[in-house]
Structure formats: C-alpha cells, structure tokens
Amino acid sequence: MKIFDTTFSVIERAMDLRTRRHGVLAGNIANSETPNFRAREVDFAGELDRMLTNGPKSEVAKTNPKHMDLTANEASHIVFDDSGAVGGDGNNVDLDLALGKISDNGRRYTAAANYLNMKLRVIRFAASGGRGGV
Numbered sequence: 001m002k003i004f005d006t007t008f009s010v011i012e013r014a015m016d017l018r019t020r021r022h023g024v025l026a027g028n029i030a031n032s033e034t035p036n037f038r039a040r041e042v043d044f045a046g047e048l049d050r051m052l053t054n055g056p057k058s059e060v061a062k063t064n065p066k067h068m069d070l071t072a073n074e075a076s077h078i079v080f081d082d083s084g085a086v087g088g089d090g091n092n093v094d095l096d097l098a099l100g101k102i103s104d105n106g107r108r109y110t111a112a113a114n115y116l117n118m119k120l121r122v123i124r125f126a127a128s129g130g131r132g133g134v
Helices: 006-030 044-053 095-127
Strands: 040-042 078-080
Antiparallel strands (some): 040 078
C-alpha cells in the first residue's frame, strides 16, 4: 500500500503552477503603467496537463556540449492575455482585473495547501494508530 498516493504530486504541481502564476500576475500589476506592455497569463490548464502526463520537458535539443541544458527547465508556458482593453499608451493591463486574478490565485493556492494539510493529518492519525496524533 502506498502511503502517498498521486494526490500529493497533483497538489504539489498545482501549487507550483499557482506560485508561477502569482509571479506573472504580479508582473502585470507592476507594469500596469508601462507603455506598450501586454498583460501575460500562465496557460494553467495546459501546463498542469503537461506536468501530469509527461513532466516538464524541453522541446529544444542540446546539440553541443556548450549549450545550456534546458531539459530541467520547468518554466510555465506564458501567453499574452488580451482580455483587457488597450489604452492610449498601448498597455492592456486592467488593474482591477489583475488584482482580482491575483486574489483568486492566492485563494486557490491556500485551498490546495489546506487540502494537503488535511491529507497529512489523516496520515499522522493513521500512523499514531488512531490515538489522536492529529
């Protein structure tokens, strides 16, 4: 019997992607007044699917020993987010929308962390023989 089922790896990967998405969203907020800046977003569903099926892989071939090794590169696929209207300065970051996205992302990260904590409590309880090791 496996103590740590696949749920742990799914939660871990989801939390990693939420962390990366937070960085991208924070970058959007930081550049909300930068001329010609285009908002970015993490292709969360595609990245999670990629991580769960194949793990992080690079499509770049290392053909020379002096090339950088990109096989361990776990950078998420970042796409342009054209959901906001483009302003006169060419910037399409909607600050209210960006703040809402970062807040939602934070709540989802917290929910995943809470779920992970509950799973660990169940394991501690079982390891204590049901005598209250929670």
